[in-house]
Amino acid sequence: MKILLKKLFGFSLLFYITISFSQSSIKGKVINENGVAIVATKIINPQNIIIHTSNADGFFTLDKEGIYTFQKKGYQSKTFELTTNRFYTIQLLNDAQELDEIIVSANHIPQKLKKAVAAISLISSKDIVRSNNTDFAPILNRTPGVFMQNGALNTNRITIRGIGARNLFGTSKIRAYFKDIPLTNGSGETILEDFELATIGNFEIIKGAASSTYGAGLGGVIHLNPKNGSFNEFSLQPEFSVGSFGLFKSILSANYGTEKSSFKAVYSDTYSDGFRENNQYDRKTFTINTNHFLAEKDELSFLISYVDLKAFIPSSINEETYRNNPQSAAFTWGEARGFEDSQKGIFGVSWKHLYNDNIKQVTSVFTSFRDNYEPRPFNILEENTLAFGIRSRLLGNHNFLNKPFKWTLGAEVFNDIYKSKTFANLYQNFPDETGSVQGDNLSDFKENRRYYNVFAEANYDFTANTTLSIGLNFNQTSYVLKDRFAISETNPDQSGNFSFQHIVSPKFGLSHLFSENISAFTSVSHGFSPISLEETLLPDGQINTNLEPETGWNFEIGTRAHFFNNRLFFNASIYRLNIENLLVSRRTAADQFIGINAGKTQHDGLEMELLYKCVENEKVAVDIVTNYTLNNFVFKEFIDDENDFSGNDLTGVPSSIFNFGIDFNFSGGCYGNINYQYVGSMPITDANSLYSDAYRLTNLKVGYLFQFLKDIKVNVFFGVNNLFDEVYASQILINASSFGGNAPRYFYPGNPINYFTGINFNYLF
Numbered sequence: 001m002k003i004l005l006k007k008l009f010g011f012s013l014l015f016y017i018t019i020s021f022s023q024s025s026i027k028g029k030v031i032n033e034n035g036v037a038i039v040a041t042k043i044i045n046p047q048n049i050i051i052h053t054s055n056a057d058g059f060f061t062l063d064k065e066g067i068y069t070f071q072k073k074g075y076q077s078k079t080f081e082l083t084t085n086r087f088y089t090i091q092l093l094n095d096a097q098e099l100d101e102i103i104v105s106a107n108h109i110p111q112k113l114k115k116a117v118a119a120i121s122l123i124s125s126k127d128i129v130r131s132n133n134t135d136f137a138p139i140l141n142r143t144p145g146v147f148m149q150n151g152a153l154n155t156n157r158i159t160i161r162g163i164g165a166r167n168l169f170g171t172s173k174i175r176a177y178f179k180d181i182p183l184t185n186g187s188g189e190t191i192l193e194d195f196e197l198a199t200i201g202n203f204e205i206i207k208g209a210a211s212s213t214y215g216a217g218l219g220g221v222i223h224l225n226p227k228n229g230s231f232n233e234f235s236l237q238p239e240f241s242v243g244s245f246g247l248f249k250s251i252l253s254a255n256y257g258t259e260k261s262s263f264k265a266v267y268s269d270t271y272s273d274g275f276r277e278n279n280q281y282d283r284k285t286f287t288i289n290t291n292h293f294l295a296e297k298d299e300l301s302f303l304i305s306y307v308d309l310k311a312f313i314p315s316s317i318n319e320e321t322y323r324n325n326p327q328s329a330a331f332t333w334g335e336a337r338g339f340e341d342s343q344k345g346i347f348g349v350s351w352k353h354l355y356n357d358n359i360k361q362v363t364s365v366f367t368s369f370r371d372n373y374e375p376r377p378f379n380i381l382e383e384n385t386l387a388f389g390i391r392s393r394l395l396g397n398h399n400f401l402n403k404p405f406k407w408t409l410g411a412e413v414f415n416d417i418y419k420s421k422t423f424a425n426l427y428q429n430f431p432d433e434t435g436s437v438q439g440d441n442l443s444d445f446k447e448n449r450r451y452y453n454v455f456a457e458a459n460y461d462f463t464a465n466t467t468l469s470i471g472l473n474f475n476q477t478s479y480v481l482k483d484r485f486a487i488s489e490t491n492p493d494q495s496g497n498f499s500f501q502h503i504v505s506p507k508f509g510l511s512h513l514f515s516e517n518i519s520a521f522t523s524v525s526h527g528f529s530p531i532s533l534e535e536t537l538l539p540d541g542q543i544n545t546n547l548e549p550e551t552g553w554n555f556e557i558g559t560r561a562h563f564f565n566n567r568l569f570f571n572a573s574i575y576r577l578n579i580e581n582l583l584v585s586r587r588t589a590a591d592q593f594i595g596i597n598a599g600k601t602q603h604d605g606l607e608m609e610l611l612y613k614c615v616e617n618e619k620v621a622v623d624i625v626t627n628y629t630l631n632n633f634v635f636k637e638f639i640d641d642e643n644d645f646s647g648n649d650l651t652g653v654p655s656s657i658f659n660f661g662i663d664f665n666f667s668g669g670c671y672g673n674i675n676y677q678y679v680g681s682m683p684i685t686d687a688n689s690l691y692s693d694a695y696r697l698t699n700l701k702v703g704y705l706f707q708f709l710k711d712i713k714v715n716v717f718f719g720v721n722n723l724f725d726e727v728y729a730s731q732i733l734i735n736a737s738s739f740g741g742n743a744p745r746y747f748y749p750g751n752p753i754n755y756f757t758g759i760n761f762n763y764l765f
Helices: 002-023 319-324 329-337
Strands: 026-031 042-044 050-053 059-062 065-071 078-082 088-093 120-121 144-150 155-160 175-178 199-205 220-226 234-241 247-258 261-273 280-294 298-312 339-354 359-375 382-400 403-425 437-459 466-483 496-499 502-511 518-529 550-563 568-580 584-587 592-597 601-615 620-640 656-666 669-678 694-708 710-720 729-732 747-749 754-763
Touching: 050 059, 059 382, 065 437, 078 088, 155 729, 247 319, 382 437, 466 518, 568 584
Parallel strands: 026 088, 175 220
Antiparallel strands: 026 059, 042 050, 042 065, 065 078, 120 199, 144 155, 199 220, 234 247, 234 754, 247 261, 261 280, 280 298, 298 339, 339 359, 359 382, 382 403, 403 437, 437 466, 466 496, 466 502, 502 518, 518 550, 550 568, 568 601, 584 592, 601 620, 620 656, 656 669, 669 694, 694 710, 710 754, 729 747
């Protein structure tokens, strides 16, 4: 009897296991390069039959194991062998040939680009590798409406539609994010150029004050999406390149991916002697980006980035030196051997949770630091910044009156603690010393800078072809300054508090599809730019509480279209951006500035872009990319002391920019591109008494990609920048003053003709 019972129990267990496995299934999720779910992905079996599609959150369930192809218009198809009782993450790469199917997520509500109500430019991974791998400027400057001046690899200024042009040093009034982590500090300043390009998968740039979800910056938002690791893949990718002016760069990328997790680590080492004197650049970076699908409803990702930089500063030079000896550093900067030595890092963790089919949550917690030591001719600056914050939002997908209604509601809280000290630079007193010599302490400040944003945005498709977008941002910014230096008559106590009034910034937009090929959009939006605490300080040490932040309204209308079976893509927009409470930095000493509200500016512009696949067959592909930016930016009202500059052109912005490029790829592995850029003249002074010269740049890159052995791909490339050796000013310092009888130093000379070459290996285990 016992034997019979044992046999019956064994048979029952075997039957149960058999039934269980026969009823088991395969589950997974389909995402794009940025981790956004891909809806309605076709899942095709070997008989070329569509057996399933992914749902609104990218999830799918299959009944039995086998070989399946995942196919979605706008993405490169992939085939996988799937087995039961496992969860798979299927990552599809964007297909650059399907321009009308591009999904943008810069406003946190993923949607097709052709239905967006703002002017959004995309810089893909293909666009990033079109140039060399060390300089942001050639990449950003091919984007209509965006202009990056670069005096050196570590000296840059980015403007969007003219916003930020009046900032004397660095980038301001433009917000930037790396994933969900703010790159803009508590004073509104942004540094992008320190990051390694090999860690960036793509850029999404919102132009104008059109983003209610990112703090309603005046100029717009630059959103960097990190290069995510690939799932189900283990690979190593070393790269080495050399170039003119002592350039040497090495990159090592490692990828490890399972069905549910991906890990991407990138180390880079970049060194250059630079074209000019006192121009050496030495930077090391390390970045880790991981993504984990804990369950069907929970995702977790980590981002760690560390940068160690030492870069010498040649600074700007006067016109005579610029014309006759452009490789020279400014005399005092060369004598002091001025440089910046900085270490900075960011860490963030993001959690995505799906409550149900209609609501999900995305929460990011982040922290960052920056330590910098900068000897300058007039003093030595030592500064430390520690920042931390949280950004959380809900995203909903519902029907309202039987029409699609998508919304996001969230908040961001940010706080940074900034400490700065200055010391006397005694290099002139010690001629036998090489470079700067630190002297007595001159100042010691501690700033606590904080802000919070509460934001909401909604898209409502009240017809199949028409979308209404409404957004609102509520911001409050405040500073607390503590002067920790010994107080005397010559050094008054500058401690104090400064808080802005609460600022409400609305946004309204409308897009309409006239056909599957043609769409149009219009928007009205409000933005503002905070004042840095330094700009509020008066010469007597008091805080100027009468200053107002710059605010503006952006009015825009645009169109997007594709023709000839998606071989031609065109977009254009015209806009007017009116800025009030124009903030002007007035120099009061060689190294001292104060801020004043001096009037209004009016920014009228036209942006056009055309991409055309003129040849596309099995042997060769040739693409043409061209765009044009027309800037008509003027001081509507501008009275600075006794000077009335009303009606003059806005300083620091080119009148127009034209780009033309040709990309070609051959089936044998050869590829290349050539890019031409025209940059119009720029006013250097508010009085418009001096303009920079217009210039033309031509860059070329060619390469050969081939398979070596079974698992190694090799990419060899060679490039030339400034092919025709144009003499030009790559950055200008507006309204530069002269001191001690010396001529004003307006000009940063651009690099003459220069070369780079390198090799890249991709080893797939």
